[in-house]
Amino acid sequence: MLRLLRHGAAGLETVTPADGWRPAEDVFWIDLLKPTRAEELAVEAAVSLEMPTREEMAEIEPSSRLYQANGATFMTATLLSRRDEEHRSEAPVTFVLTKGLLITIRYDELRAFDLFAERAQGQGIATGTAALFSLLDAAVERLADLLETTGLDVDGVSSAIFRRPKGAQFEALLTELARAQSLTSKTRNSLVSLSRMFSFAALAHEIAEDAECRAHLRTLQRDGQSLTEHAGFQSSHIAFLLDAALGLINIEQNGIIKFFSVAAVILMPPTLVASVYGMNFHHMPELAWPFGYPMALSMMAISAILPILWFKRRGWF
Known part of the structure; x- marks a missing residue:
């Protein structure tokens, strides 16, 4: 899709380029959204520049993302797009600044671009350079909003971890932390790519x-640096919460193992007594004794009570 924004126009115009197509003099932004090959060729012919392909935009080396050619400046940054209701993905976007005209190439819907298109006329934007800065402002604003939202989610998970009732499950909390860590990491990657672009x-x-x-x-640049530092801090906080959650899980597991260990020790002496007097030998001294059965029960009870008292005295039970 090829869309244009002209000075004084009410909004974006969708164009189907024909042979020999050229943008009007008052066009300051050309947006190539999921462009076809014909649309790419039409724009290349109109501005006498070769646009990067989708594969070239996905490359990570700076020489492929940031370069100048034929008087134009090519800058590729990684922004975040929403592929579905829960997951965000990294979307490379190329900004081409040439002769007062801004050309953007992208293959994902981005909220920052929609915000810019809505605000462009109210801000009185009329040049490609002004459009570039307004787009970058919107992109940084969106990333800041994502960090803020994720931070609130992390604070909620933090409270749930340390105030959870005993025996509550950790699966949902760990899943939420993993989601927050993934989003924070992607946001930080996007901020780093934007910082390189700013330079x-x-x-x-x-x-x-x-x-x-x-x-x-x-x-x-200052905004990008401060947000990058904030993303790094938030990532460290999430890592701490993950370690804390795993530590609490280990404590609970140790408590369970400790309980069964103590129970096994308590039941061991009564089991020994019951095993001795459960043997079917004919000549057993207590076999014909009237008080043999009560004696055996008493021995089993005493042998169970003594370890309990010992464990309580040592603070193990």
Whole structure:
């Protein structure tokens, strides 16, 4: 899908390019969303640039993600998209800044782009550079919201771990922590890729020659750095909670094993007495004794009570 945003237009326009297609003079943003090969070729011919393929966008080496060619600046960052209601995936997005025009290439729906399209007219955006910064602002804002939401979820899990009733199950809590850790890790990866992009964007002559753009870029860099540090702290907090949950599980398991160990020791002496007097030998001294049965029961009771008293005195039971 090829969409355009023109200065003064009410919203995005969807275009089906024909042979010899060229964007109008007032177009400042071209958005290629899941583009067909024909749409890619039409844009390449219109701006005289070769656009990166989906495979090239997925590469992780900086030389494939951040480069300049034919007077244009190519920058690829990793953002987060929602594939379903519960899971988010990493989605590479390429930003091409050339001659006051911004071209974006992506293969996933991204909320940040929708937010930018809604705000663009109200903000009076009319150039590709301004569109780039507004898009980056929206992307950083979305990542900050994700970190905030995940942090609230982690706080809830933390309270549930340390205030849970004895014997409650840990499966749901561990699953929630694993989900939070995965999302935090992906958010941090996205922030790191954006930070690299911010550093490289300073080389674009449209930004380097504009003091206001340089100041805006420094603000984005500070925001990205602070959010990256926050994501690292949140990841450490989640790791601590995982260790704490596993420690509590081990404590409960040790308590169960301890209970059965004590029970086995308590029952061992009565079992020995019952085994001795349960043997079927003909000549047993107590076999014909009237008080033999009460004596055996008393010995079993005493042999069970003595270990209980000993364990309580030692604080083991």
